[in-house]
Amino acid sequence: MSRVVNDVDSLAEVIVGPVVGFVADICSLFFILYFCLSWSWKLTLLALIATPVLILVTRIFRKNSLELRKKIGKLNSLLQDNLSGIRVIKGFAREDYELDRFNKSSRENYEVRVRLGVYFRVFRPIIDFLNQRGTLVVLCYGSILVFNREISPGIFVIFFRYLPRLYGPITGLSRFYNHIQQALASSERVFEVLDTEPEIQDAPDAIDLETVKGDVEFRGVHFSYGDETEVLSDIEIKAYSGQMIAFVGPSGSGKTTLTNLIPRFYDPIKGELFIDGHNL
Numbered sequence: 001m002s003r004v005v006n007d008v009d010s011l012a013e014v015i016v017g018p019v020v021g022f023v024a025d026i027c028s029l030f031f032i033l034y035f036c037l038s039w040s041w042k043l044t045l046l047a048l049i050a051t052p053v054l055i056l057v058t059r060i061f062r063k064n065s066l067e068l069r070k071k072i073g074k075l076n077s078l079l080q081d082n083l084s085g086i087r088v089i090k091g092f093a094r095e096d097y098e099l100d101r102f103n104k105s106s107r108e109n110y111e112v113r114v115r116l117g118v119y120f121r122v123f124r125p126i127i128d129f130l131n132q133r134g135t136l137v138v139l140c141y142g143s144i145l146v147f148n149r150e151i152s153p154g155i156f157v158i159f160f161r162y163l164p165r166l167y168g169p170i171t172g173l174s175r176f177y178n179h180i181q182q183a184l185a186s187s188e189r190v191f192e193v194l195d196t197e198p199e200i201q202d203a204p205d206a207i208d209l210e211t212v213k214g215d216v217e218f219r220g221v222h223f224s225y226g227d228e229t230e231v232l233s234d235i236e237i238k239a240y241s242g243q244m245i246a247f248v249g250p251s252g253s254g255k256t257t258l259t260n261l262i263p264r265f266y267d268p269i270k271g272e273l274f275i276d277g278h279n280l
Contacts (some may be wrong), residue, residue, distance in 0.1 A: 001080060002073035003193055007186035010069075014183040022176045029169035032162060039159050040151055046137050047166055068116055069185050071109040078105050135163055200264060213276050214241035216262060221271035223257060231257050235271070 036044040082089060082098050089098050142156045151159075221235040231254045239245050247255040260266055261273055264280055273280040 002069075002076040003189045006072055006076075007069060007189050010186040011183050011190065014179045018176050018179045021172055025169040025172040025176070028165070029173065032166050032169070036159060036162060036166060039155050040142075040145070042145070043138050043142055043159055046141055047135075047163055048170075049133070049137065068109070068112045069189055071105070071112050073189065075102075075105045075109050078102055138163060200267060207278070209275065209278060215239070215274075215276050217274040217277075218261075219272045219274070221261065221268045221273060223254075223261065223266065223268045232261075232268075 033044065036047070078101060082102065089095060139160065142151070142160065145151045146153050146156050216237070216239045218235045218237040221232055222230055223232040224230045235258065237245075247258060249255055257266070261268060262275075262280075
């Protein structure tokens with residue numbers, strides 16, 4: 001439920017909104033970098049002093065975004081289980097136990113959200129601070145270059161005026177990158193579901209039964225749920241359309257398992273099952 005609702009919404013927020021701003025920022029950054037590098041590559045590198053820190057912080061941000069998505073999924077799953085199984089919980093007087101489980105999961109979710117919020121709130125001021133320090137360094141070093149006649153005063157003035165326009169797209173791209181990290185964390189969880197291969201696979205030459213008469217036959221069918229203990233062993237049954245058969249036995253003897261093999265919710269580990277003479 002969390003992956004279908006929350007994670008898909010997170011992906012939609014990135015695809016619908018920030019992409020337009022990203023295109024504008026990347027175009028602006030390309031042209032501004034082109035002119036700044038043509039004027040002075042030394043000053044341009046000094047102006048980009050915050051870039052390594054930006055990469056480091058975004059890696060931390062992505063890791064915590066993925067952890068948050070997992071916590072949300074765990075909390076939603078626990079809540080759904082408790083609501084759907086409320087009769088069992090009340091019947092066995094497990095209210096306090098389940099409440100403690102929910103509180104623990106909710107606390108974990110809260111702590112990750114707070115940590116992510118702290119990172120995000122600290123992230124922006126750090127980048128702004130480094131950008132301001134970069135401006136100061138550019139001003140000082142640029143003055144030295146002017147005094148040494150390595151660049152002209154006019155070029156330096158123009159370069160300095162372009163600095164805010166250089167930092168604007170970088171800041172915008174950093175915000176977009178944060179959105180991307182959240183989206184990547186969500187996309188991993190979404191595609192884990194989309195890429196899941198069904199355990200029950202049709203044979204390459206399988207056919208579709210257009211009309212079903214209803215004759216069912218088990219030939220030496222064996223089945224187990226993954227362990228060595230067989231739930232069904234060497235079952236031989238032939239049931240014809242319209243015939244009524246009753247399965248009688250204690251709980252756990254395999255009555256439901258036997259009937260679940262007919263609609264192919266499971267495959268037998270040995271033997272064959274036929275519908276109207278066709279191997280299921």
